[in-house]
Amino acid sequence: MSIFAGTEFYQAPQCDRCGLAETDCDCPPPEVKRTFVEPAKQTARIGKEKRKKGKVVTVIRGLSAQDNPFPDLLKRLKNECGAGGCTDEDTIEIQGDHRPRVKATLQKIGYKTKVI
């Protein structure tokens, strides 16, 4: 057995938050802090567009994925409209013409809306 065993010559890396060695640390992984813009400060422009094969979609523009919790919004809109949908950087699409429902849902959340 080494004479250094059990001495403090070796220090394990420590967790910044709890001060324990990283191997003993039970802290949850750091949360990615995201700040969203208040819905009341944004205007969603709700339009209808045609896609391939004459499919109609409701398109929401004027909001960005950076300023808004797009996955939550999409989920809520899909539920309210009973339709499929998708998002990209700055648009949300719901399959079918659901402009009145989309407008009502976004207003309930607090967004200003404009139907085009």
Ligand SMILES: [Zn+2]
């Ligand atoms: Zn910790």
